[in-house]
Amino acid sequence: MRLDRYLANLQYGTRSDVKKMIKANRVGIDGQKVRNGSVAVAPGAQVTVDGEVVGGSLQVYYLMNKPSGVLTANSDAAQKTVLDLIRPADKRPGLYPVGRLDKDTTGLLLLTNDGALGHALLAPKRHVPKTYLVTLASPLTPAMAQQLAHGITFQEFTSAPATVVVRPASGQRLIELTIHEGKFHQVKRMLKAVGNQVTALARVQMGPLQLPPDLAPGHYRSLTAEELGQLLKAKK
Known part of the structure; x- marks a missing residue:
């Protein structure tokens, strides 16, 4: 990768800012000052700005x-x-x-x-599971849980069978719901479809x-x- 792009990607300024830094003799590679932004940064090379080693990964x-x-x-x-x-x-x-x-x-x-x-x-074909901690307006009944576990048909899709775990000592109002899609407002729509309402929603797991x-x-x-x-x- 070009030096000017490398530094810009690490948030040392815009490409224009970085080029000015390089021309001002403030940048080095492996101990040698560099004044040309088109020079390639080899894997493992040590880049410095004002004598300080540049760190950080480009992919985050x-x-x-x-x-x-x-x-x-x-x-x-x-x-x-x-x-x-x-x-x-x-x-x-x-x-x-x-x-x-x-x-x-x-x-x-x-x-x-x-x-x-x-x-x-x-x-969609990967069906990455997503688990939500759901606070309900009313207690979850066995019939509601069974509907969620079987999947619910909406106008544009049918949800895959969900996994429902009721948190103990919550009066059946706090559940962990694992789904395999990610449709708009899906969890809220699923609970509404079984006659309940979500009052608070937090995702606690996505895949691993x-x-x-x-x-x-x-x-x-x-x-x-x-x-x-x-x-x-x-x-x-």
Whole structure:
């Protein structure tokens, strides 16, 4: 990759800003000053800016605990989006949220600039499971649970059989619901179809990824090597 593009991708400025830095003799590769932005950065090369080693990966994978009130979108003229929660130094070209959570839905959200991985995780034929913690307006009855487990037919699709686990000591009002699609408002529509209503919704798992209990709403972290390995395996 060209040096100017490499530094721009690491958020050292626009391509124009980076070219000025390079021409000002502020950038080096493997101990040698470089004044030509078209020079290629070889794998494993040590790049420095003002004597400081440049770090960070060009391809990133972030696990976020999405807070309520934030849009799952790349940008919006009027409202805050999940990309606005990413620190400038952590942003990369092409970074986007994989899938979507409604504005009032919280929980696990994957953000990456690995388009191939994101596409694979969202592909309908892969049926990547997603588990939600659902707070209900009224207790879940056995008949409701049976309907969810059998699948529900809507006008445009029929949901695959869902897995329902009732949290103990919740008065049947707190359940874990695992689905295999990702249709618009799907969980809310499924509960409405069986005669109930969702009052709070949080995604706690997507494929092999689980929401860390110590990750506060609005915060994010890079995937661990183990998590990334499990995710890459899941996409095959």
